[in-house]
Amino acid sequence: MPLAPDHVGLTTRSRPVLQWYAAGPLNGKLEFTLNEGQKTVMETALNPDKPGVQSLDLARHRYSLKPGVEYEWRVALIIDAEQRAADLIAGGAVRYEPASAELQAQVKRAKPQELPAIYAEAGQWYDALASLSAQITAHPQEKALRVQRAALLEQVGLTEAAESDRRAAAQ
Template sequence: KDNSEKGIYQTTLALTSTPSIISISLPATAPMLEIGKDYKWIVVMACQTGEPTPEDPFVEGLVRRIQPDSSLSQLDRAKPLDRVALYAKSGSWYDAVATLAALRKDQPNNSEVASAWKDLLQGVGLDAIANAPLKN
C-alpha cells in the first residue's frame, strides 16, 4: 500500500508444513515504486477461511525506494558478497537481504555465504530464522 492506503499488489501463497523463508517480489506489471515514497507491506496468515480476518496473525513493515547514494556506485565492480556489504552499509536492507538470499540459493555449500547470512540476520535480531531454509 502507498501512503494513501491504495493497494499496489496482493497475492495468495500456498504454505507447506516445513518452516522456511519465502521471498515475495512485485511482478513486472505492478506500478513502479516512486523514489522517496513509503510503502507499507503486510503479510497475513489466513488460517481458517483463506480470507484474512482480524484474528489472523500478521506482520507488517515499511519499504521506501531511495535514490542510490554515491557509495553504491561501486556495485558494478564489487564481488557478490561485497555488494551485500555495500547495500547494508548504505541502509538498503531489502537489497542486502535479496542479494545474499540469491547467493545462498546459488551457493548452498559456501560457508562464507552462510556465515554472512547468519551475521546479517542476527545483526537485526532475527536469530530465530537464521538457519531456516529458503523457499522460492
C-alpha cells in the same frame, strides 16, 4: 516473521525482493499486501511450499515502488477465510531511494560476494538481504553465506531466523 528492520528499510530497487521467515510448515494460505499510506496498491495470494525464508519479488508481479514513498508490506497467514480477524499478520516498511552515483559505481565494480557488505554499509537493508539470499540460492552448499545472513539478521534483532541459518550452516 518479516525479514525487515523495526524501522523503514531502504532499497535502491524500484522492484525489491521482500522476504519473511516461517519457522515451520504453514497450515493455511498466505496473502501478501503492499500499502501506500492507507491505500492497498498490490495484493496477491501466495503458496508457501516449505518452512524457512520465503520471498516475493515485486519485479515478477510488475509492480514498482515510487521513489521516496514509504510502503508497508504484510504477509497474512489465513487460518480461516470466514474469520479474517484470526489471520496471523507480519510485515515491514520499505522505501525506495535510487542509488547515488557513488553507490552505483561501487556496485558495478563489485563481485557478487561483495554486494551484501556494500549495500549494508550504504544502509540499503533490503538490497543487502536480497543479494545475500540470492547467493544462498545459487550456492546452497556454501555454509559461510548462511552464517553471513545470520549475522545480518541478528543486527536487526531477527534472532529466530538467524538461528535457523546458523543451524543450516552447522549441518
